[in-house]
Amino acid sequence: MGLHRSAIPDAVRTLLAAGTAIPAHPLALDAERRLDRRRQRALTRYYLDAGAGGLAVGVHTTQFAIRDVGLHEPVLAAAMEDARAWTDRPLVMIAGVCGNTDQAVREARLAVSLGYHAGLLSLAAMRGAPQAEIIAHCRRVAEEIPLVGFYLQPAVGGMELDAAFWAEFCGIDNVVAIKAAPFNRYRTLDVVRGLVAARAEQRIALYTGNDDHIVLDLLTPFAAMRDGAPVTVRFRGGLLGHWSVWTRQAARLLARLQAAADGGAVPAELLALDARVTDCNAAFFDVAHDFHGCIAGCHEVLRRQGLLEGIWCLDPKEGLSPGQAEAIDRVCREHADLSDDAFVAAHRDRWLS
Helix, strand or coil: CCCCHHHCCHHHHHHHHHCCEEEECCCCECCCCCECHHHHHHHHHHHHHHCCCEEEECCHHHCHHHHHCCCHHHHHHHHHHHHHHHCCCCCEEEEEECCCHHHHHHHHHHHHHHCCCEEEECCHHHCCCCHHHHHHHHHHHHCCCCEEEEEECHHHCCCCCCHHHHHHHHCCCCEEEEEEECCCHHHHHHHHHHHHHCCCCCCCEEEECCCCCHHHHHHCCEEEEECCEEEEECEEEEEECHHHCCHHHHHHHHHHHHHHHHHCCCCHHHHHHHHHHHHHHHHHCCHHHCCCCHHHHHHHHHHHCCCCCCCCCCCCCCCCCCCHHHHHHHHHHHCHHHCCHHHHHHHHHHHHC
């Protein structure tokens, strides 16, 4: 047995369960598409100073292709090293885990060896496999590391997973959280139904990965029936590519949303933020072109702030789509109060030092 959830430090387990802001960590590259170590470190420092409660590294936003160019271990190691050097407060450190079972097990073992607390398990490589085979895969990886389930939207490589799947998945003892990111309300409800059916709502924390519906996911009480009575669960935090930008305001927004949800009265102006945040996400994630420029769009925001030198991705074909820069111009202008440009400007040189 590898790392069991009971071995996660108490402060980290408490933070994960209570809900926190976990940005998906981008990859800083130079013009030759090599790792820009200084700017990679600066991003980590930015997220921690912005109030993030953890980091997700080696995930979609970090670019899955790091595994093909020898950057997987260096990038995971760098984030852990930089986080530990920058702060001593508890952080939820999550490593992306993907591939077939043999690869996923290797990646889980690497993550544990580097000090990560959980693995965000991408099932994209299992697409088309029978559900029993996928569950067996999850069980095997869970023997190595606590799992964060990942409902990835089909547009970027995910697959449809029904409530029965999520009930079985939640029955795995070493699951600690689920990132629901199908970008689909029906499928999000399937996650909730599966969690409740498994009677796992006290053990497994729900995190929104629905970058198109962040605010309402965090405000909505989700009810599913069990034994003839409704059981209500909530999304406690977010593990989001969208929160790789404007992270200071994202962390503050999460605190407001948690307070409102716990207080039972949600102001209309807070509800109205859902449409504004989603409008920003449409530009950053390039919804107009089926998410083709979703990574480059986040890079562009960080480039404009001076945290990245350019928007280079490992795949030269990945970049901004036609009209995407103008869309980002618009949301930066119309939703300037949601940005953290001033915060970044005040601290950027220190992060880059």
